[in-house]
Amino acid sequence: MSREKIAAEHIQSMLLTTAQQWQAASHISGALDAKLGDGDHGHVLANGMAAAAEQLREPKNIPEMFMTTASSLMNRMGGAAGALLGSFFLGMATATQEPAELTLVDFSAMCSAGCAAVKRRSRAETGDKTLLDALEPAIHALASCAEAGASIANSLQEAAKAADAGANATVAMTAKHGRAKFLGERSAGHMDPGAHSVSVMFHAWHIAWQDIEGRGV
Amino acid sequence: MAVRTKKLINHPQDIQREMLAGFAAAYPDVIRLTEDGLIVRRVEKEVGKVGLVIGNGTGHEPAMIGLIGPGWLDVNVPGEIFAAPGPDRIVRGIQVADRGAGVLLLVSHHEGDRINAEIAMDLCAAQGIAPVEMVLLYDDISSAPKGSEADRRGTSGLFFVWKMLGAYAEMGASLSECRRMAEKIRDQTRTLAVALTPGSSPINREVMFELPDDEMEIGMGVHGEMGQGRLPFTSADATVAVMLPQILADLPFRSGDEVLVMLNDSGSMTQMELFIAYRHIALLLSGAGIQVYKCWVGRYATTQEMAGMAISLCKVDEQLKSLWDAPAIGANVRWVQP
Incomplete structure (x- = not known):
């Protein structure tokens, strides 16, 4: 049985699980970043989200939680990655219509708004070997599922699968954006660390939702 | 691979904070480290002159911490090693630099610096922190072909902008004059x-x-x-x-x-x-x-x-030559006409 609504406490679980999963993946993300950047993406991301998690333990409504996450990522991480992941959550916060409870369609629309904010800030396009290459397919999968009336668990699983495929596709790409752009053809052969982190995030959301359903909350 | 170089540090996560503390301890006559980690002038710029702010990743010293002082810039917002500072700290830097004539936010063109500066500009607009303008600076001819100058990245040639713009703001140029001057020096x-x-x-x-x-x-x-x-x-x-x-x-x-x-x-x-x-x-x-x-x-x-x-x-023309020759007293980058 899938839930019809996503409540504030569920969003809280999804974000806290994201913090755990980014922490668990920090060595992998760091190793990926060492191939294309300066190797600090993993621990900087884990620290930024840990700062958000601390504040997320206090009760907040949905837009407040996304705003807290955005601010922590932007200001604790710094750099392009912090600003762009922060912009995603800021976009979600700004697009929130219902502060207490969301349908999957609401949630999907908020994710699309977050993705649009990332695009506007980064000026990158799909195929440029950035986090958008995982984010856009995941958002599209989520939107299709929401439109088709799929369950939340299945929708999040499909989004995670699409993010994985998108992140894997960055391996073959030549970077056209960010610092890795200046590696030119030498950037091919390595996964974009930002795209990897986005796929870890969607998996975290799916894990959190399975847990929510398992507990029958 | 994985040959480790020798660096005389303590813990990697403390590098930026400890470097700034030592820098402030070394040059107390010229600069001051604020509680929120900004490098500011010891003696504030006169009221009525345009404030100049730059944020940047650290690890490039003496840039940019060394370029704060009379005749140079007013506030440096140092990020972590090679990572641009986040938008809240840039906004704070802009507030601190405001001497009533507005603030020019200088951005050396790198992805992280540009995006964080743009978010900071949006925050300033939303919070009515005014007036502030931003200028994107670049000089490296290898990073994009001629005709795509605005895609180029910012490197050491921007010292010409820092130096001459510092002098120009000190002379009392307005915010829009300062922005145009920064663009002119960049373009040359x-x-x-x-x-x-x-x-x-x-x-x-x-x-x-x-x-x-x-x-x-x-x-x-x-x-x-x-x-x-x-x-x-x-x-x-x-x-x-x-x-x-x-x-x-x-x-x-x-x-x-x-x-x-x-x-x-x-x-x-x-x-x-x-x-x-x-x-x-x-x-x-x-x-x-x-x-x-x-x-x-x-x-x-x-x-x-x-x-x-x-x-x-x-x-350079005659105006830029006189701006170049004006004194600039940074903590460890000082320029006085011989």
Whole structure:
């Protein structure tokens, strides 16, 4: 049985699980970043989200939680990655219509708004070997599922699968954006660390939702 | 791989904070470290003059912490090692720099610096922190072709902007005049760099790129970003002879022009090597009929211990010459007319 609504406490679980999963993946993300950047993406991301998690333990409504996450990522991480992941959550916060409870369609629309904010800030396009290459397919999968009336668990699983495929596709790409752009053809052969982190995030959301359903909350 | 370089530090996560604390302790007469980690002037700029703010990743010292003081900039917002500061700290820097005539936010063009600055500008607009303008600065000819100047990245040639704009704001120029002046100096500046051996990340102490002993990379960026390609390692004169004509052709600089020259050491060149290279730069410029008004040769913007140098030229007129000659007293980068 899938839930019809996503409540504030569920969003809280999804974000806290994201913090755990980014922490668990920090060595992998760091190793990926060492191939294309300066190797600090993993621990900087884990620290930024840990700062958000601390504040997320206090009760907040949905837009407040996304705003807290955005601010922590932007200001604790710094750099392009912090600003762009922060912009995603800021976009979600700004697009929130219902502060207490969301349908999957609401949630999907908020994710699309977050993705649009990332695009506007980064000026990158799909195929440029950035986090958008995982984010856009995941958002599209989520939107299709929401439109088709799929369950939340299945929708999040499909989004995670699409993010994985998108992140894997960055391996073959030549970077056209960010610092890795200046590696030119030498950037091919390595996964974009930002795209990897986005796929870890969607998996975290799916894990959190399975847990929510398992507990029958 | 995984050969670790020696760095005299304590814990990697403390590098930025401890460096700033030591810097503040070393130069208390010129600068002050605020509680929120900003480097500001010890003696504030006069009320009614435009404030100049720059945010940047650290690890490039003396840039940019060394360039805060009379005749230079007013506030530096230092980020973590090689990572731009987040938007809230930039907004704080803008508030601190405001002396009632507005603030110009200077951005050396890198993805993280641009995005965080744009978010900071949106926050200023939303919170009514005013007036503030932003200018995107770039100079590295290897990072995008001619005609796509706005895609180029910011490197050591921007010192021409920092120096002359600092003088201009000190003279009482308005916010819009300051922005236009920054754009003018940017548009007359060109830089090309070469790297001989890599620097290493102070966080993991691993080299930032691999470069064989018999090669050098033309167009290396300030974080070890690759440039236009590798050439066989060669002599000082031959290296200058490859680099300088590309710079001259890009603006272009022509016979009869007057220029400022900056030869920046990216971290571990000897003065000996720099002057040997400068000798050939002076000779080639003279041969091209280009007159050197003044030059700076030394270590101004670094990529840790990377061995290499950047040649920057800025075409000047009488106004820019007088701005260049004005005194500028930074903590460890000081310029007084001899």
